[in-house]
Amino acid sequence: MTPAHRRPTRRGVFVLGGGLFLAPVSAAILLPEVRTPREAPAAPEAHTALRPRAATASAAPPPGWMPGIIRKPIGTNFSRGGRQGQRGLILHVQEGEGSLFERFSAPTTRSSAHFWVSQAGEIEQYVSVHDRSWTQRAGNVQWVSVETSGFAGKPLTTAQVNAVARVYVWGAHEHGWPLEVTDSPQGRGLGTHSMGEGAWGGHACPGKIRSGQREAIMRRVRQSSRLPSPSPASPRVPLT
Numbered sequence: 001m002t003p004a005h006r007r008p009t010r011r012g013v014f015v016l017g018g019g020l021f022l023a024p025v026s027a028a029i030l031l032p033e034v035r036t037p038r039e040a041p042a043a044p045e046a047h048t049a050l051r052p053r054a055a056t057a058s059a060a061p062p063p064g065w066m067p068g069i070i071r072k073p074i075g076t077n078f079s080r081g082g083r084q085g086q087r088g089l090i091l092h093v094q095e096g097e098g099s100l101f102e103r104f105s106a107p108t109t110r111s112s113a114h115f116w117v118s119q120a121g122e123i124e125q126y127v128s129v130h131d132r133s134w135t136q137r138a139g140n141v142q143w144v145s146v147e148t149s150g151f152a153g154k155p156l157t158t159a160q161v162n163a164v165a166r167v168y169v170w171g172a173h174e175h176g177w178p179l180e181v182t183d184s185p186q187g188r189g190l191g192t193h194s195m196g197e198g199a200w201g202g203h204a205c206p207g208k209i210r211s212g213q214r215e216a217i218m219r220r221v222r223q224s225s226r227l228p229s230p231s232p233a234s235p236r237v238p239l240t
Ligand SMILES: [Zn+2]
Pocket: 091, 092, 093, 193, 203, 205, 206
């Protein structure tokens, strides 16, 4: 580092110190003290690995929240309670990339999803599955929703397939989602936004490519050693 580069730093410290007689050695002591408290809280948010930070993973989540993922409750854009059962999980495509937390937290957005899965396989949950996310209109009372980062013209990454399968395994255990794909709003299992047609908003989401990957997701679900036998013996919870 050249003296020319050092000078602005010293000037800044002199202003903070309130006098021209502050010695450089004092500046060296002061600077780390100022920086440390600002930098410390930011570090735990920098998660790039598939697994979330230990504090989130180890804390027992409240009812309706999946353990071991990134929990980011939104304060708006969903309805508390009012569910009429648990038919399964609806696959959506984001048509964009990056966490949806900020967008779903904005009151003007008027939509949300229970889960979001990044292309690296990170899972964020925004809404308890005991509440209604605003995703597929008439389907909100009986279905749980998962948004997937990326575009309808491109397939889910392998990490996304595995992550959606993780969500499904949890739902199968917690809510008796059957280990099957469905294309009917009156069915149960892993469905698509488009299957609800006009009553669900008339969307083509998540497109043919990602819809066609549901069998691959279900294969991963069935491979999970955490699950009991996949077929008719799978747990079923009656709709209420
Ligand atoms: Zn959708």
